[in-house]
């Protein structure tokens with residue numbers, strides 16, 4: 001873990017984590033809008049960020065110059081119960097506060113390789129307008145096995161060194177996923193990990209106190225070349241920040 005660019009913020013519970021993360025997202029948005037007139041945010045999937053998305057929906061912020069992307073998606077249609085797009089829509093995007101043309105959905109219903117190609121094309125078209133294909137802020141979660149986005153231990157997508165988006169088959173889930181790759185994530189101007197729950201203690205402990213000689217967990221490979229990494233961890237997961 002590269003400590004000099006890593007910030008750890010501990011919050012008492014998921015509600016406090018969501019509130020603090022909402023502040024952080026809006027701070028990043030303000031900075032991006034000041035500097036470039038647009039804010040490019042990539043959402044994380046899973047369950048942890050739901051409260052954050054609800055907080056953003058209730059924040060009263062002006063989203064007119066926000067572009068919302070996705071860090072990964074399951075290979076399912078947008079209305080499927082497993083869809084990250086559906087989760088984010090129910091919690092926030094369905095309210096139409098972000099202009100529809102500025103919500104960039106990964107088309108999970110397409111054949112995976114095609115979905116990855118289409119999404120990379122849309123990312124470049126949307127982000128490239130500011131000159132560099134870089135996210136302003138990437139929201140990420142942490143799996144119990146140390147995965148992040150859909151970069152799972154041992155997955156082919158982890159080895160991708162040039163493509164910005166990859167289709168990957170996740171053995172343990174027997175499921176296809178579409179994910180941003182490390183080259184894309186490590187171009188982010190900032191990364192915010194949201195981690196809640198006692199089931200994340202072991203992964204956090206391995207990340208922050210594991211054997212430096214061991215194969216790094218996927219989340220440890222997210223090291224933006226110029227960005228900062230912030231970890232927001234709730235009380236239940238925070239035991240993992242302490243060495244045994």
Ligand code: 6PG
Nearest residue numbers: 045046047048141142143148149
């Ligand atoms: C996904 C996410 C994934 C998630 C972690 C943590 O599509 O599931 O992108 O990386 O962030 O699995 O998930 P929870 O927040 O549900 O614990």
